[in-house]
Amino acid sequence: MPRFLHTADWQIGRQYDRFGPEDGPALTQARLTTVERIAALGAELAVDAVLVAGDIFDAQTISDRTVRRLFMALQAFNGPWIMLPGNHDAALAESIWTRARRLNAVPDNVHLLLTPEVSLFAEQGFAVLPAPLTQRHTFNDLTEWFDHASTPPELLRIGIAHGSVQGILAEDIDSPNPIDPQRAERARLDYLALGDWHGCRQISNRIWYSGTPEQDRFKSNGAGQLMDVRIDAPGAEPQVTPIAIGEFPWLQWQRRLSVASDLDALIEELDSIERSSVINLTLEGELDLAGEQRLQTALGRAQAQHRVLEYHLAELRLIPTDEDIAALQADGYLGEVVNQLRDLQQADDHDTAREALGILSSLLRERHAGGTPA
Structure with a gap:
């Protein structure tokens, strides 16, 4: 034969x-x-x-x-x-x-x-x-x-x-x-x-x-x-x-985050990929600041685990809750900036506003963790 x-x-x-x-x-x-x-x-x-x-x-x-x-x-x-x-x-x-x-x-x-x-x-x-x-x-x-x-x-x-x-x-x-x-x-x-x-x-x-x-x-x-x-x-x-026979699978995902369990499912999905892969991930929906921090940690871990991780967050809005803002101690002028960035995500330049809000919240968390007053 x-x-x-x-x-x-x-x-x-x-x-x-x-x-x-x-x-x-x-x-x-x-x-x-x-x-x-x-x-x-x-x-x-x-x-x-x-x-x-x-x-x-x-x-x-x-x-x-x-x-x-x-x-x-x-x-x-x-x-x-x-x-x-x-x-x-x-x-x-x-x-x-x-x-x-x-x-x-x-x-x-x-x-x-x-x-x-x-x-x-x-x-x-x-x-x-x-x-x-x-x-x-x-x-x-x-x-x-x-x-x-x-x-x-x-x-x-x-x-x-x-x-x-x-x-x-x-x-x-x-x-x-x-x-x-x-x-x-x-x-x-x-x-x-x-x-x-x-x-x-x-x-x-x-x-x-x-x-x-x-x-x-x-x-x-x-x-x-x-x-x-x-x-x-x-x-x-x-x-x-x-x-x-191939070495690297190529995976293209589009996921919507609406509730906390959606983020849990995404993180579990990323962690469950057994082989080093090439991943293109697009996220849409909304996330609070605590969820954003968890997401960034998961993305960083996935970038280390896989050959390539491309992710696109332009359609993912950051919506700080009252608890988020309180935890950031973003009162006074900083509180106004946080609220303005949250509102600007509705405008055409929503991607920039989202990124700025993420950076600001990260800086505020770092300052509080290090004992530096905001």
Whole structure:
């Protein structure tokens, strides 16, 4: 029974500048360490091959060092690595693939499918029909030639392509690099391994997108996995098992705080995340000053626990209670300032007023804790 791993969209060399100099490079490195885990998994499962359906690299211009590091990351699995160019790393006349070969960086067990022709892996029990991109975008279906390609009848017919299955995915990506949704049937394929869509998605029993193995967007689309594929014999239905492989989950939350129990639930939710993650959190509603202090403590703790925590508080109003103001000993002029900032949160510049109120209340608490009169 031939068995292989199907993965795609590694996009090695991708930069995450939005996350700053501490977290951005760590996310870039995570894409390489995930490849190392794929290699280790391939060796552990003793698969016959690893198929990578395009966008191995994020751009044609990444450094020679990164090119070498990628191929070094494959070392744990010494079986065939079958790699297809995608739109980010298309097989141009002069490309990252020609550069990798000049660098002598490509190991002997890595098979670069740079031309649309059948590759036989008789020892492993299958033939591969590739549809490499030789330019970033095309409006023709590059898998069409599969229909008429001849392969030995005893071998599985495995297609590998990078593009958008027509009429299935979102309309905004359904024009470049089109793929016929009936291609597996028309070309008598036992399996069609696809890349380009960054989430894990089954198109039919024989057509799958593996998605990127290292999540890179705030979407709940099954990213962070690869496919473990087993096929008994030509014509048999594939047995496909998604396997989680990514390092950092990306979580996007929007929560409303209206009563004290809402804050309790949010803090418990943050504390219960077991894996270091990339979190984008938006809060709205209202909070008293005591709750604000608890929230800031929880956010600080979460920032230390996770790779990235972005939070947005513009729609979260601070509403000091009478007890809050009394505890701050904000009488006289300071009391008037607190009340003015509370009221200004209703205006257009509510975010600034909210921040100022938070800073003022924090300073007042610090002064009282240190015994300094307000």
